[in-house]
Amino acid sequence: MRVLVTGGAGYIGSHTLLELMAQGHEVCVLDNYSNATPEVLTRVRSLSNGVMHDYVGDVRDADKLDEVMQDFQPEAVIHFAGLKAVGESTQKPLHYYDVNVSGTLTLLHAMGRAGCKRIVFSSSATVYGEPVYLPYDEAHPTNPTSVYGRSKLIAEQILTDWTAAYPESTAVLLRYFNPVGAHASAQIGEDPKDIPNNLMPFIAQVAVGKRDALQVFGDDYDTPDGTGMRDYIHVVDLARAHVAAITYAQDATGARPFNIGTGQSYSVRDMVAAFERACGKPIATKQAPRREGDIAAMQADSTRANEELKWEAAHDLDAMTASTWAWQSKNPNGYDGS
Numbered sequence: 001m002r003v004l005v006t007g008g009a010g011y012i013g014s015h016t017l018l019e020l021m022a023q024g025h026e027v028c029v030l031d032n033y034s035n036a037t038p039e040v041l042t043r044v045r046s047l048s049n050g051v052m053h054d055y056v057g058d059v060r061d062a063d064k065l066d067e068v069m070q071d072f073q074p075e076a077v078i079h080f081a082g083l084k085a086v087g088e089s090t091q092k093p094l095h096y097y098d099v100n101v102s103g104t105l106t107l108l109h110a111m112g113r114a115g116c117k118r119i120v121f122s123s124s125a126t127v128y129g130e131p132v133y134l135p136y137d138e139a140h141p142t143n144p145t146s147v148y149g150r151s152k153l154i155a156e157q158i159l160t161d162w163t164a165a166y167p168e169s170t171a172v173l174l175r176y177f178n179p180v181g182a183h184a185s186a187q188i189g190e191d192p193k194d195i196p197n198n199l200m201p202f203i204a205q206v207a208v209g210k211r212d213a214l215q216v217f218g219d220d221y222d223t224p225d226g227t228g229m230r231d232y233i234h235v236v237d238l239a240r241a242h243v244a245a246i247t248y249a250q251d252a253t254g255a256r257p258f259n260i261g262t263g264q265s266y267s268v269r270d271m272v273a274a275f276e277r278a279c280g281k282p283i284a285t286k287q288a289p290r291r292e293g294d295i296a297a298m299q300a301d302s303t304r305a306n307e308e309l310k311w312e313a314a315h316d317l318d319a320m321t322a323s324t325w326a327w328q329s330k331n332p333n334g335y336d337g338s
């Protein structure tokens with residue numbers, strides 16, 4: 001299929017481009033490089049013989065979207081473009097709603113004008129909020145606790161209403177758990193612009209000597225070692241879930257959410273120990289208070305994705321840490337080093 005990938009130069013988008021092209025899909029990227037660099041696409045091209053077009057532009061720019069739709073005539077869209085920093089979303093709520101909600105609306109209007117009826121949406125497990133039960137399945141109540149989480153849930157609701165009004169349309173809502181890891185080539189990976197907010201890139205920067213010590217946020221949670229537990233998923237598995245979603249969307253109608261996780265969870269201390277095995281050196285840690293808004297533990301029930309998308313996570317924890325270390329050690333300054 002011809003697949004338009006908004007935000008295709010980002011961490012998850014770039015890995016998805018490679019998996020799409022490996023399966024023979026033709027791709028077109030639209031990215032405004034607000035949190036990415038064009039170097040990503042140079043590297044993606046060097047790793048693939050597939051067909052990739054690219055445009056610089058913002059998903060809130062209707063004229064740009066019309067131009068891309070007219071040139072490329074996509075049969076499906078994967079919509080990654082958005083903002084994702086939970087803390088920042090509280091400081092800049094209107095900006096988050098503008099990019100994540102208005103961006104999705106503008107994209108849907110442009111798809112309507114171009115006759116494109118399939119979309120795969122980059123959602124998040126954060127739409128569930130405080131767990132009522134675990135593992136979360138897709139029927140778990142949604143009650144996000146941040147502006148970021150609400151912007152994702154509102155976009156999901158808009159997509160659901162859109163498919164209800166246009167019966168031939170389909171929206172696949174992928175609720176990601178905690179993506180980590182990097183491509184096997186060590187040429188593409190996660191490259192946070194500032195101090196990493198997330199655990200794995202922070203550990204990787206400690207290992208490579210860019211940060212002194214990891215702050216462990218909280219050691220008194222109701223978990224076996226007292227630290228927070230998450231369902232970490234290898235970014236290549238996550239990328240493959242998008243390819244599976246594109247195949248599913250070919251014959252589906254309506255909107256459907258899918259959890260994309262492994263069903264396993266690991267603590268902060270498990271992650272540090274696994275990273276130490278991968279890099280062969282100790283990771284310095286400092287105990288710190290709980291981070292506001294954090295929950296003790298979360299974990300996916302991904303049975304629906306296993307059964308309906310015919311997708312399953314294949315990479316284990318050691319593959320996640322080894323690939324992160326390979327990427328970080330070969331690119332200590334991320335894409336800036338090239």
Ligand code: WQD
Pocket residue numbers: 084086124126177178197198199200202214215216217218227228229230268291294
């Ligand atoms: C994981 C664990 C921390 C950093 C967030 C967003 C979510 C999603 C992914 C999407 C927790 C602990 C972390 C550190 C630590 N976003 N930790 N020291 O909070 O599960 O999810 O990112 O786009 O919406 O909420 O992921 O990687 O930040 O934290 O101890 O320096 O690591 O307390 O237990 P989180 P995370």
